[in-house]
Amino acid sequence: MRVAVVGGGAVGTTAAYDLARRGADVWLYERDAVASDAASTGRAAGICYDAFADRRDADLARRALGRFRDLSGEGFSFTDCPYVWLARAGDDSRAAAIEEQVPRMREHGLDVALLDADELAARFPALETADVAVAAVARDAGYLDPAAYAREMADRAREAGATIKTGTEVGVTTGPDPAVLTPAGERAVDAVLVAAGAHAKAILAAAGVTIPLKPYRVQALVTGPTDPAVPMLYDATAGVYLRPRGGGVLVGDGTEPRAFDPDDWKQSADDDFVADAREHLRRAIGVAPAVERAWAGLCTATPDRDPLVGEVADCVYVATGWQGHGVMRAPAIGDAVAREVLGADGIPGFDPGRFDGDEEFAVAEGMAVE
Ligand SMILES: Cc1cc2nc3c(=O)[nH]c(=O)nc-3n(C[C@H](O)[C@H](O)[C@H](O)COP(=O)(O)OP(=O)(O)OC[C@H]3O[C@@H](n4cnc5c(N)ncnc54)[C@H](O)[C@@H]3O)c2cc1C
Numbered sequence: 001m002r003v004a005v006v007g008g009g010a011v012g013t014t015a016a017y018d019l020a021r022r023g024a025d026v027w028l029y030e031r032d033a034v035a036s037d038a039a040s041t042g043r044a045a046g047i048c049y050d051a052f053a054d055r056r057d058a059d060l061a062r063r064a065l066g067r068f069r070d071l072s073g074e075g076f077s078f079t080d081c082p083y084v085w086l087a088r089a090g091d092d093s094r095a096a097a098i099e100e101q102v103p104r105m106r107e108h109g110l111d112v113a114l115l116d117a118d119e120l121a122a123r124f125p126a127l128e129t130a131d132v133a134v135a136a137v138a139r140d141a142g143y144l145d146p147a148a149y150a151r152e153m154a155d156r157a158r159e160a161g162a163t164i165k166t167g168t169e170v171g172v173t174t175g176p177d178p179a180v181l182t183p184a185g186e187r188a189v190d191a192v193l194v195a196a197g198a199h200a201k202a203i204l205a206a207a208g209v210t211i212p213l214k215p216y217r218v219q220a221l222v223t224g225p226t227d228p229a230v231p232m233l234y235d236a237t238a239g240v241y242l243r244p245r246g247g248g249v250l251v252g253d254g255t256e257p258r259a260f261d262p263d264d265w266k267q268s269a270d271d272d273f274v275a276d277a278r279e280h281l282r283r284a285i286g287v288a289p290a291v292e293r294a295w296a297g298l299c300t301a302t303p304d305r306d307p308l309v310g311e312v313a314d315c316v317y318v319a320t321g322w323q324g325h326g327v328m329r330a331p332a333i334g335d336a337v338a339r340e341v342l343g344a345d346g347i348p349g350f351d352p353g354r355f356d357g358d359e360e361f362a363v364a365e366g367m368a369v370e
Contacts, residue, residue: 003024198300200308300322
């Protein structure tokens with residue numbers, strides 16, 4: 001079976017590997033480089049956890065984490081690290097949401113626990129906990145370098161027989177016989193998977209398929225050295241996350257909840273974001289080390305915040321719409337969509353057919369607790 005994969009990010013490279021190792025004749029087309037710095041995977045924070053209150057999301061996350069650990073080795077390494085999320089005093093609705101969601105997560109078999117401020121302080125002395133109303137910790141969590149992961153998956157795909165064509169921007173056609181439109185001409189295939197992140201909507205629109213997808217801008221920075229005992233942390237009240245990185249910390253937020261043109265957005269971080277993130281660091285860990293690098297990137301939103309994964313036209317598939325969770329799900333989603341392309345059932349609830357495609361919707365932040 002000849003399968004074209006469009007996009008060399010975390011999802012496309014994983015799917016290409018999973019298709020190729022099952023015997024498909026895979027050609028992956030990437031308009032730039034694998035894990036391009038102009039796309040999302042090359043700009044992501046690499047935080048991974050299983051702390052989802054929805055059973056399907058929890059199962060996918062668990063599978064993804066297990067696979068990250070199995071695949072971790074020379075090409076990239078997955079570092080186990082607990083994931084803490086919390087609400088601060090006065091933020092009653094988010095505190096209540098955390099208290100309601102953790103028991104549900106435990107029902108799904110997740111290793112998560114509620115902590116009060118004292119327990120949090122005892123467990124993670126690097127955190128400032130005085131005004132914490134409620135916290136939770138997920139032990140099945142960790143981080144990785146997303147670009148290194150995608151490059152490793154591309155290497156494995158190549159070893160399994162896939163052809164990886166970088167520097168090759170393509171379009172797709174629909175109809176009884178799908179094809180990819182390459183600079184060298186049209187190439188007939190048996191199936192196409194569009195895993196082109198923020199560009200998936202435009203690629204499919206040119207082929208007459210409409211999906212409800214909005215790219216939105218987020219920001220991150222990395223600092224110089226600080227206390228290495230910092231866990232991964234999401235402050236739901238502030239809407240800011242952080243994780244250890246190379247002796248310092250990586251901090252993320254600066255979400256602009258509106259639709260962006262995937263070819264026209266400011267790639268550097270805003271001064272306001274950097275100042276706010278440093279202020280947040282002081283509040284979260286008591287220090288604000290010097291900022292070494294700050295940047296922006298795109299995430300993709302859908303009307304119901306669930307991804308779009310599945311067939312959108314005969315033998316044409318899409319995998320996008322991660323709401324900021326595409327890296328952490330890539331090992332599970334890449335495998336699931338590869339199996340779907342080869343004839344298995346898709347992921348219930350992620351089928352793009354649940355939408356007409358032209359829905360009006362507001363961009364909502366992916367990592368929110370509510
Ligand atoms: C600052 C930031 C922090 C983030 N942190 C996290 C995190 O901690 N955890 C997490 O899970 N997620 C995180 N995300 C989200 C994550 O980056 C994305 O969900 C994920 O990378 C999506 O992967 P993808 O393979 O679907 O898309 P992408 O990585 O965007 O890859 C799509 C690829 O398609 C290529 N392409 C586009 N058009 C064409 C074409 N016509 N022809 C050929 N190729 C084409 C692009 O060049 C690109 O390489 C973060 C994102 C940002 C910006």
